[in-house]
Structures are given as structure tokens and as C-alpha cells.
Amino acid sequence: MTFNLQQLHAFTTIVESGSLGRAAELLHVTQPALSRSIKRLEDQLGTPLFERHSKGMQLTAIGETLLPHATLLLREADNAREEIDAMRGLAKGTIRVGAVASIATLVLPLAVSGVLARWPNLRVQIIEGVWDRLADSLLKQEIDLALSMAVPDTDEITAIADCCWEDLSYVVAALDHPLRNKANLCLADTLGLPWCLPPRGTGPFEHLERVFAEQGLGMPEIAVETRSITVLKSLVTRAGFLSWMAAPMYDTESAAGVFDTLPIAGLVGRRTLTAFRRRRGILPSPAVRLLEQLRLLTADRDNG
Known part of the structure; x- marks a missing residue:
């Protein structure tokens, strides 16, 4: 079966906008013209894609099945155009990374x-988040590369084996935190004090959980869970909370004398970071260029 990209674009736009009228406005076509386009697609498939309601359009089971494939086909068509433009010396594409x-x-x-x-004509779109958000964005085609703590591959997402490196994480606290006055500070001394972390199930939470378990300790009581790095840093700086952060996250705060590593002897959290991509589909050329640069940088860090 051969799909018409214009019809698929109409289909995905209706899904995204939630109604025929809003989709017609976005596509700069009349509602009757848009209805005819979707009707031709439905006739080709031999089944309705939407259930029409007074308040909008709802996907049928067949429509739900078609949606990820339509999204992938449209993205691959965009990638093909970017590749051809690059060969003609008109490389402009967009790097989408999380x-x-x-x-x-x-x-x-x-x-x-x-x-x-x-490649100064390229543009970059970056999202920041913990792994579950990045994985979801990969599957929704919102990004083409995800950079995160190493996790097991899935049926849909795989790590890029030759683009990985390590960093170190530490317990962090304000410079005037009372624990800085304690001699022979150990990890157990942090139990019972207020902690703030990204939520359970995220990489930082599970990393800290392993660090405590390696020292025969249960997790401390996490008073505040948030995905906001700004909120975490504010809680550490202004409210006396402890947290767990990779060193690059707080080098600016450390240099400015805002907060820093808590001096717990021998405590270093080492973790592996890597790049991930979708298993299916071609990696767009802008993402390939970023991946090549990441390989160079991570090789330099490993050699250093």
C-alpha cells in the first residue's frame, strides 16, 4: 500500500489539534477539503480513522494503530529532504536532542x-529531563537522540555503544550546613536529615539508592521530590536540604560559593552515561553530526 504524505500530514494534524476546524486553520485549507482528504485515506484503508463527535474527533482503534507509523513516515520524509539539501550544500536541518x-x-x-x-546553518532543539521523559520524547519522535545514564535497552530504544563516558556524583549541601562541622563524616550521618531528589524511578534516585545499599544503609527519608533542577538547587542553597548531584551540575554554584560537595570520606558515585536512539528508522543527518562530535568529546574525556 502506498501512502500519500499530504493525507498523512492531514491525519496527524487533526490528531494533534483535536478537531477538524482547528486542523483546517493550521493547514490553511477549508474544512470540506480536509474532510475529503481524510475520506480518501479512509477509503484507501477500508476503515474509519476517526469517530466524529460534536466536541471533536476521536481516533478509532485503526487510527491509533496508524498514528505512530504516520508520524514516522512524515519524519523520515523530512529527513530525506534534509539529506538531499545537505548534498546540495544547503544543509539546514534541525538537531533534536534531549x-x-x-x-x-x-x-x-x-x-x-x-x-x-x-555547520552554522543547522539549528538545535534541546529538552532537559530525567530518563522517563527523554524516553517518551524519543518514542514520540520529538527528539532523535537522548543522552542519559545507562539503562537497559528496550524493544524500541537502544544505547549507542561507542558513545559513552563516566561522571561522578556526590552528596551536596550549603556551605553553612551543620554537617560540615562534624568530624569523620560518614554517609550514615545524613540519615534523618531533609533530602530533596528527583522522583523514585529516575536515574539520580536509583543511583543514590545503590550508593546507600553498597554501604549497608537504607535510603534516607526524601522530604521533597521534584524534576526541577532549579528547585533542587534552591532547596540546597536556601533551605538546608541535602541532595545528590553529578559534579557538572553544580560547578557554577561551587565556583560561586553557593553550595558544594559534602566531605564524606571515600564517597564517590560513579556512573556511566550514554547516547540512545530509536531502534527503527534512520538517524537524521543533523543528529549524526552531533553524535560524531559527542564521540570525539567523550573519547577525549576517557583518554583524559
């Missing part, structure tokens, strides 16, 4: 700078 905070703070800016120095 990263956890520690990578977004240090490695990713360096990689983006290196790519744009060579």
Missing part, C-alpha cells in the same frame, strides 16, 4: 558548539 541535567550542563553545550562551528 539530555539529563548533568550532560545538558557540560558535554552537550560543547558538542553543540563544535557542530555549529562546522
Whole structure:
């Protein structure tokens, strides 16, 4: 079966906008013309894609099945156009990447700078978040690369084996935190004190859980859970909370004397970071260029 990209675009726009009228406005066509386009697609498939209601359009089971494939086909068509433009010397495409905070703070800016120095016509879209958000964005085609703490591959997402590196995480606290006055400070001394972390199930939470378990300790009581790095840093700086952060996340705060590593002897949280992509589909050329730059940077860090 051969799909018409214009019809697929009409289909996905209706899904995104929620109604025929709003989709027609976005596509700059009349509602009758848009209805005819969808009707031709439905006739080709031999089944309705939407249930029409007074308040909008709802996907049928067949429509739900078609949606991810339509999205992928449209994205691949965009990628093909970008590849052809690149071969004609008109490379303009968009790098769509997501990263956890520690990578977004240090490695990713360096990689983006290196790519744009060579291909100034490229543009970059970056989202920051913990792994579950990045994985969801990969599957929804919102990003093409995700940079995060290493996790097991899934049926739909796989790690890029030759683009990985390590960083270190520490317990952080304000410079006037009472624990800084304690001699022979150990991890057990942090139990019973207020902690703030990203939620359970995220990489930082599970990383800290392993660190405590390795020392024969249960997790401390986490008073505040948030995905906001700004909120975490404010709680540490202004409210006396402890937290767990990779070193690149707080180098600015450390240099400014805002908060820093808590001096717990011998406590270093080492973790592996890597790049991820969808298993299916072609990696767009702008993402390939970023990946090449990341490989260079991570190789330099490993050699250093």
C-alpha cells in the first residue's frame, strides 16, 4: 500500500489539534477539503480513522494503530529532504536532542558548539529531563537522540555503544550546613536529615539508592521530590536540604560559593552515561553530526 504524505500530514494534524476546524486553520485549507482528504485515506484503508463527535474527533482503534507509523513516515520524509539539501550544500536541518541535567550542563553545550562551528546553518532543539521523559520524547519522535545514564535497552530504544563516558556524583549541601562541622563524616550521618531528589524511578534516585545499599544503609527519608533542577538547587542553597548531584551540575554554584560537595570520606558515585536512539528508522543527518562530535568529546574525556 502506498501512502500519500499530504493525507498523512492531514491525519496527524487533526490528531494533534483535536478537531477538524482547528486542523483546517493550521493547514490553511477549508474544512470540506480536509474532510475529503481524510475520506480518501479512509477509503484507501477500508476503515474509519476517526469517530466524529460534536466536541471533536476521536481516533478509532485503526487510527491509533496508524498514528505512530504516520508520524514516522512524515519524519523520515523530512529527513530525506534534509539529506538531499545537505548534498546540495544547503544543509539546514534541525538537531533534536534531549539530555539529563548533568550532560545538558557540560558535554552537550560543547558538542553543540563544535557542530555549529562546522555547520552554522543547522539549528538545535534541546529538552532537559530525567530518563522517563527523554524516553517518551524519543518514542514520540520529538527528539532523535537522548543522552542519559545507562539503562537497559528496550524493544524500541537502544544505547549507542561507542558513545559513552563516566561522571561522578556526590552528596551536596550549603556551605553553612551543620554537617560540615562534624568530624569523620560518614554517609550514615545524613540519615534523618531533609533530602530533596528527583522522583523514585529516575536515574539520580536509583543511583543514590545503590550508593546507600553498597554501604549497608537504607535510603534516607526524601522530604521533597521534584524534576526541577532549579528547585533542587534552591532547596540546597536556601533551605538546608541535602541532595545528590553529578559534579557538572553544580560547578557554577561551587565556583560561586553557593553550595558544594559534602566531605564524606571515600564517597564517590560513579556512573556511566550514554547516547540512545530509536531502534527503527534512520538517524537524521543533523543528529549524526552531533553524535560524531559527542564521540570525539567523550573519547577525549576517557583518554583524559
